[in-house]
Every structure is written in structure tokens, then in C-alpha cells.
Amino acid sequence: MTKTEKNTMKDKVAVLMGGRSSEREISLMSGQGVLQALQSQGVDAHAFDPAEQPLEQLKAQGFGRCFIALHGRYGEDGCVQGALELLGIPYTGSGVMASSIGMDKVMTKRIWRFEGLPTPDWRLVSSAQETEQALTALGAPMIVKPAREGSTIGLTKVTSAEECAAAYALAARYDHEVLCEQFIDGDETTCPILGSAHNARALPVIRIVAPGGNYDYENKYFNDETQYHCPSGLPSAEEEQIQRLCERAYRTLGCRGWARVDVMIRASDRQPFLLEINTSPGMTSHSLVPMAARADGMGYEQLCLHLLAAASLDHAL
Numbered sequence: 001m002t003k004t005e006k007n008t009m010k011d012k013v014a015v016l017m018g019g020r021s022s023e024r025e026i027s028l029m030s031g032q033g034v035l036q037a038l039q040s041q042g043v044d045a046h047a048f049d050p051a052e053q054p055l056e057q058l059k060a061q062g063f064g065r066c067f068i069a070l071h072g073r074y075g076e077d078g079c080v081q082g083a084l085e086l087l088g089i090p091y092t093g094s095g096v097m098a099s100s101i102g103m104d105k106v107m108t109k110r111i112w113r114f115e116g117l118p119t120p121d122w123r124l125v126s127s128a129q130e131t132e133q134a135l136t137a138l139g140a141p142m143i144v145k146p147a148r149e150g151s152t153i154g155l156t157k158v159t160s161a162e163e164c165a166a167a168y169a170l171a172a173r174y175d176h177e178v179l180c181e182q183f184i185d186g187d188e189t190t191c192p193i194l195g196s197a198h199n200a201r202a203l204p205v206i207r208i209v210a211p212g213g214n215y216d217y218e219n220k221y222f223n224d225e226t227q228y229h230c231p232s233g234l235p236s237a238e239e240e241q242i243q244r245l246c247e248r249a250y251r252t253l254g255c256r257g258w259a260r261v262d263v264m265i266r267a268s269d270r271q272p273f274l275l276e277i278n279t280s281p282g283m284t285s286h287s288l289v290p291m292a293a294r295a296d297g298m299g300y301e302q303l304c305l306h307l308l309a310a311a312s313l314d315h316a317l
Helices: 003-008 024-040 079-087 096-103 105-114 128-138 161-172 217-221 236-252 288-295 300-309
Strands: 012-016 044-048 065-068 122-125 142-146 156-158 178-182 186-194 206-209 227-229 258-266 272-278
Touching (some): 012 024, 024 044, 024 300, 065 079, 079 096, 096 105, 096 272, 105 122, 105 272, 128 142, 128 161, 128 178, 142 161, 156 161, 186 236, 236 258, 236 272, 258 288, 288 300
Antiparallel strands (some): 142 156, 142 178, 186 206, 206 227, 258 272
């Protein structure tokens, strides 16, 4: 345990979990894992569900820092980060701006494209008719998904114009901004990043093989048939290329603490494409950051302590 990690043992720590997003169930699983890990290491850690208690109770109850295990809206999108800034309580992960941008897939893609980083072509649509027009422009198959959701919630892979109306309607249930994205056929990978600014470093890449090539909500969290390869089995030069690309993607958005970047490798020419970034990744038994950390020699408890030790405020950087 480092000196910084030892210093965190002095604080009363709130593990923020649950919340009001559509990913509440997964957040509770992540939070319980983190809570048990921190308590096993002697941290004075307690569960705190923002859906059940107002955030100002954090100050009243004497919490000195927060481990954010919230996913999705109100927890991963800059909202809770802004509240913690006002309360003056250091927290894990990215700050307000990076969290907000990272949650918005369209803004993320715009910034990456501006910076010359590869990401699939896309269209932002507001109707079933515009979704059909996007299919004509981007080609089939095409991914239709909410612009600001996670865990593949509301996502559909469409192969024909007849499927566009239902795909748009499903995505629009979760967000009035609907993203149509060019489908990249190839290897699905993800790469966790730890650290901040020039100290940010990529962990080993994970290659994901889901049943039928469908890495949806069920296959992410509840299906033991999904295969996770870490080591990835990719050529070493290709894995290193993805790691450097993900580090650039992370720094470009101003992320700190940790995140996970999802990447597709096009089968035809092995070109990697950035899909999205998760600034508050899962910490469940099926989660990928702990898996990559283990491959890098860092156990789950050590990872939790490391992330907690890096808790900070935007204005304190």
C-alpha cells in the first residue's frame, strides 16, 4: 500500500451506488463490490444511494471523499460531480466537463473526429424517417442507440429500412437525441485507462466474443457464455496501437482517474475505430476494468484503493 493509499484510510468514505438511472441495478452490484473491497482493507466505507438520500447529507454525515460507483445519468454525466464540487468532497473519476462530454456519445465523437482520431461515421436523427435516411447514407447494417445511455440500453442493429421505425422508437424512449452509427464488422475490444494527463496509462486490452456477436445488456452482465480474452490474443503491435489510441482518446476529453474505451477493429484492414468512453466503468464480477487490472498484476482490492487514493476536485488539480 502506497503512502497516498494509506492516507485515504483516515477518511470516512461514501460509496455512491444505485441512483436514478436505467443502470441502477448494475450500479448497485458495482457499489457492493467496491464497498466490500474497501472495508476489507480497513477503509471506513459506507453505502450511499443518492436516490434514497439527498447529496447534502454527505457533508452532514462527515464523509471526506466519495467513490463513485454510479453508472449512467445523474452519476456518470457530470451531475453528481458538480454537486460534489459544490460540497467540496473529493471524488473518484473524471471531473464535471469530461464526465458530461464522455456521457454524450455525439459530443465525444465530434471531439475525437476534430482531433483526427478514428470513429465510425454517424448521423444524429429526430424521427423514423431521418433514421431511414441515415441507413441510406451509412449503409447496412447500422447501429441505432440513444446518444446518452450506457450498457447498450436502447440499442438496435438494423439491416433494413423496415426496422428503422422500431429502432428509432426504442432509442427515443431513453433520449430525445438518437444516434445512428456506421456498423464496424470485426473484433470487439475494450481498453481501460488509469491515471491523469501525461501519467495516464492503458491496461491490457480485452477482446470480447459474445454469443452471436451480440454484446447486449444480458450478455454483458448475466450471461456466462460471453468470452473475455485477456491477454487479448491480438498481435502485440496491434494491441499497443490500440492502447496508444485509447490513451489519446482519454487525454483528449480531459479524463482523469480511470475510464474504459471501447474499440472495434475492422476485419477487412485491421483499422481500429473508437466507439465510446465510459468514465465510471462497471465493477461487478463480470466487469472488464478489474479483469484488465488483474492481468496487469493488480487485484480488485488494490484497484479500489488506487482509485480512491486518486479522488480529487476539479479546482484542486
